[in-house]
């Protein structure tokens with residue numbers, strides 16, 4: 049109900065693609081200039097609508113990767129699913145100068161603003177890093193020193209999105225720690241984790257329960273459910289664990 053009311057007030061707007069940036073072999077960042085953009089909060093998403101020549105329309109949700117400070121430019125990072133309908137077009141066909149129809153920002157639950165404090169625990173699986181990156185970029189732009197830990201699970205090192213930027217952010221802020229796990233392949237000399245997220249890993253990486261971290265988990269539905277259940281098992285307060293699932297569009301997800 050809340051979603052319908054909220055979307056009722058949102059209008060579709062045209063953004064112009066001003067830059068595209070391959071992030072990994074499967075993911076690309078798309079930066080749009082949106083003159084009518086009302087601003088957003090880190091963690092929110094937009095709906096993107098594609099219209100074919102025969103009028104057929106397809107609509108999908110994409111998290112905003114850029115910080116609020118970068119408005120009216122908005123960056124999305126899309127992972128290509130080979131058998132998908134929308135993501136191959138966004139990652140392979142879209143060019144600088146093209147127009148893209150979108151509406152947003154959407155979602156008021158899975159958001160973090162510097163004044164909300166921390167400590168902050170971010171847990172990402174695959175492209176689930178996108179809204180968490182918006183939070184990290186916002187944290188950096190706002191010069192926040194909120195103690196932050198990111199646990200990021202990828203299939204292989206080549207699949208790590210924003211790898212260089214994460215390194216730079218970590219070097220710049222002593223209050224930011226990044227732990228990586230690679231689930232399928234890891235290079236020689238890899239010092240991070242080499243398995244799926246489990247209780248032992250979260251016990252090592254998460255803040256102690258007594259510090260009452262504010263936690264954001266994002267990724268595929270099974271990943272999010274596993275990570276959230278483990279944190280609750282470890283004693284973290286469910287009310288301080290916020291989740292965003294990258295399930296099929298139209299599926300009900302937290303905060304709506």
Ligand SMILES: Cc1cc2nc3c(=O)[nH]c(=O)nc-3n(C[C@H](O)[C@H](O)[C@H](O)COP(=O)(O)OP(=O)(O)OC[C@H]3O[C@@H](n4cnc5c(N)ncnc54)[C@H](O)[C@@H]3O)c2cc1C
Pocket residue numbers: 093108109110111112125126127128129131132133134135136175178179292293294295296297298301
């Ligand atoms: C809030 C939110 C934020 C998101 N943010 C991002 C983001 O930042 N980046 C990102 O890359 N993605 C994000 N997503 C996921 C995104 O919305 C799309 O789901 C994704 O890009 C796939 O879309 P697609 O059209 O390419 O694939 P689809 O055509 O939707 O297909 C997706 C998968 O479902 C399977 N499938 C399709 N139809 C059926 C069917 N009838 N029966 C069985 N299986 C089927 C396909 O084989 C495919 O593997 C987000 C999702 C949500 C809900």
